Amino acid sequence: MADVIIKNGLIMTCEPDVLTGAVYPGGALAVTGNTITDIGPTEEVLKRNPGAGKVIDADGRVVMPGxxxxxxxxxxxxxxxxxxxxxxxxxxxxxxxxxxxxxxxxxxxxxxxxxxxxxxxxxxxxxxxxxxxxxxxxxxxxxxxxxxxxxxxxxxxxxxxxxxxxxxxxxxxxxxxxxxxxxxxxxxxxxxxxxxxxxxxxxxxxxxxxxxxxxxxxxxxxxxxxxxxxxxxxxxxxxxxxxxxxxxxxxxxxxxxxxxxxxxxxxxxxxxxxxxxxxxxxxxxxxxxxxxxxxxxxxxxxxxxxxxxxxxxxxxxxxxxxxxxxxxxxxxxxxxxxxxxxxxxxxxxxxxxxxxxxxxxxxxxxxxxLGREQEIGSLKKGKKADILIINPDSPSPTTPASLMSYFTMTFQGSHVETVLVDGRVVIQGRTSTLLDEDELRRECVRQAADLWRRNGIEV
Ligand SMILES: [Zn+2]
Missing domain, CATH: 3.20.20.140 (Metal-dependent hydrolases)
Structure with missing residues (x-):
C-alpha cells in the first residue's frame, strides 16, 4: 500500500530529460517508503493504489523532481x-x-x-x-x-x-x-x-x-x-x-x-x-x-x-x-x-x-x-521520492506548453509549496515540518555575530 499519493497535478517527469520527458495534466504519483511506486493519470493511479496513507491534492499545481x-x-x-x-x-x-x-x-x-x-x-x-x-x-x-x-x-x-x-x-x-x-x-x-x-x-x-x-x-x-x-x-x-x-x-x-x-x-x-x-x-x-x-x-x-x-x-x-x-x-x-x-x-x-x-x-x-542518475533527477517508478509541488504565481496559464518558460521567466522559490525528500514530507505549506525556522534563524544570526566578532567587527 502506498504511503503517499499526490493527485490531480500537472506532472512533469523530466525523464529521461526535461525536453523529452512526459508531462501528465491531471496526473498522480504514488510513493511507498522512499520510492516512487506508480505514476500516471490520477484515476488509474488511485485505482491501482487504494487506501493510501496520505493523499495530497495537487490541483492547479506543478509536480516535478527536486x-x-x-x-x-x-x-x-x-x-x-x-x-x-x-x-x-x-x-x-x-x-x-x-x-x-x-x-x-x-x-x-x-x-x-x-x-x-x-x-x-x-x-x-x-x-x-x-x-x-x-x-x-x-x-x-x-x-x-x-x-x-x-x-x-x-x-x-x-x-x-x-x-x-x-x-x-x-x-x-x-x-x-x-x-x-x-x-x-x-x-x-x-x-x-x-x-x-x-x-x-x-x-x-x-x-x-x-x-x-x-x-x-x-x-x-x-x-x-x-x-x-x-x-x-x-x-x-x-x-x-x-x-x-x-x-x-x-x-x-x-x-x-x-x-x-x-x-x-x-x-x-x-x-x-x-x-x-x-x-x-x-x-x-x-x-x-x-x-x-x-x-x-x-x-x-x-x-x-x-x-x-x-x-x-x-x-x-x-x-x-x-x-x-x-x-x-x-x-x-x-x-x-x-x-x-x-x-x-x-x-x-x-x-x-x-x-x-x-x-x-x-x-x-x-x-x-553526483553519480545518482538511477535514483534522482526525474520522476520515474523505482526512483527516490524527491518531489516538488509548486503553486505557480503566474500571470498566464501554466500548461504543458508554457511550463519550461515558466521556470526561467516567472518561477520564484516562494512558489514551492510542498517538498518530499526520500519519501518524507519535509516542507509543507512553505514551512519546514521538521525544524522551527525562527529558532534556526536566531541561532544562525548568533553564530554569524560570533564569527564577525572574531573578525574584529562590533555587533
Ligand atoms: Zn567553492
Missing part, C-alpha cells in the same frame, strides 16, 4: 552581509584570501557549521533544492567539522553528498610562501572518518572526497586523493580554473587541468566547480576525462572571474550542472534564471541556454554529476 545543486559551501551563510572593508578586494585573489579564507573559513567553528548548515538546508529545500553537494572548509574546527555538518543535514531532511576540503594551505600564511602537506593529511582524515560512517553508496547522506585546488596541493596530495577516491568509490569534488590560468602556468609550467590529468586525479567521478579560464586544450582535457563541470555564475560574477564557456561545453556533450557556493540567497530560482541569461548577453546570442537546458542543469545533468 532540484539538485552540485557545489556549495553551506557554512558561508555566516558571511552574508559581513561589514568588511571591501576596498581591500581589488581582484579575485583578494576575494579568495580575505573574504573566503581570512574573514570566513579560518574563523569557522563546529557550532557555526551546524547552525549555518541547518539554516541553509531548510532555505534551499523551501525553494525546491532537494539534493546538495557540499564542500566544507574550516581548518580551525578540525577534527570534526563534518560531524557538525552531517548532524545538521540529518535534522533538516535534505539529501546530500558531503566532503571536507583537503588543502595544504596553512591558515594565516600566504600560499605563495609555504604549503604544508600535514594540513592535507588532517583533511584526508576528516573525509575518511566521515566515509566510514556515511559510505559513498550511502543513503540520504553520503561522502564525496573534497579537494581544494591544484594550486594549494602538491602532486603527492593530489595523487593520494585519487587513490582514496578509488579505494572508497566516493568520487571527488574540487575547484578547477577559477583563478587566472597564468597562475598555474607560472607555478607548474602547465594549466590546472593539465596538472590534474598528470596526477591521475581527473575522471568521470570528478565534480569540478567553476572551470572558467580554460583554453581549448584545457577543454579537451576535461572532456576526454569526462569531468562533470559545475557552473557557478553568480559567484564568478562577484569575483570578477569571467564567464565560463558553458554553451561550448554543452555543445561538446560535456556534463554541466549548477552550483552556487551559498554566497547569495539560497533561492534556486535565482540561479536558474541568472544562468539562463548571462550567456545570452555575454555572447550576444539569445539562442544560447534555452529553458530546457537551464532546467536540465539542476535535474538530470546534476544527478549524473
Amino acid at each position: 532540484f539538485i545543486i552540485t557545489h556549495t559551501h553551506m557554512p558561508y551563510v555566516l558571511g552574508h552581509n559581513q561589514p568588511v572593508d571591501v576596498s581591500q578586494l581589488r581582484s579575485f585573489w583578494d576575494m579568495l584570501q580575505k573574504m573566503g579564507w581570512e574573514w570566513l573559513e579560518d574563523l569557522m567553528t563546529g557550532e557555526g557549521i551546524y547552525a549555518a548548515t541547518r539554516y541553509a538546508a531548510v532555505k534551499m529545500m523551501k525553494s525546491g533544492t532537494t539534493t546538495v553537494c557540499d564542500l566544507v572548509e574550516a581548518p580551525a574546527a578540525l577534527p570534526g567539522p563534518l560531524t557538525y555538518s552531517a548532524k545538521a543535514l540529518e535534522e533538516a531532511g535534505i539529501r546530500a553528498q558531503v566532503g571536507y576540503e583537503v588543502t595544504e594551505r596553512i591558515p594565516g600564511v600566504s600560499i605563495l610562501e609555504k604549503l604544508d602537506p600535514a594540513m592535507a593529511a588532517k583533511g584526508f582524515e576528516e573525509n575518511l572518518a566521515f566515509l566510514e560512517k556515511y559510505s559513498a553508496a550511502g543513503g540520504r547522506i553520503s561522502g564525496r572526497l573534497g579537494v581544494h585546488t591544484a594550486y594549494t596541493n602538491s602532486f603527492e596530495t593530489l595523487k593520494e586523493a585519487r587513490r582514496l577516491a578509488d579505494a572508497h568509490g566516493c568520487g571527488i569534488q574540487i575547484h578547477i580554473a577559477e583563478i587566472p590560468r597564468a597562475f598555474l602556468v607560472e607555478k607548474y609550467g602547465k594549466s590546472a587541468p593539465a596538472v590534474l590529468e598528470e596526477c591521475g586525479l581527473l575522471g568521470p567521478d570528478v565534480v569540478a566547480a567553476h572551470c572558467i579560464d580554460l583554453d581549448d586544450e584545457d577543454m579537451n582535457i576535461l572532456q576526454r576525462n569526462k569531468v562533470n563541470v559545475v557552473h557557478t555564475p553568480m559567484t564568478n560574477s562577484l569575483g570578477g572571474n569571467g564567464v565560463a564557456r558553458i554553451p561550448e561545453m554543452l555543445d561538446r556533450g560535456m556534463n554541466v550542472s549548477l552550483g552556487h557556493d551559498c554566497f547569495f540567497t539560497l533561492d534556486t530560482a535565482e540561479y536558474i534564471r541568472y544562468n539562463y541569461l548571462v550567456h545570452k548577453i555575454h555572447n550576444a546570442n539569445p539562442a544560447l541556454i534555452p529553458p530546457f537546458q537551464a532546467l536540465d542543469m539542476v535535474l538530470g545533468n546534476a544527478a549524473r554529476a
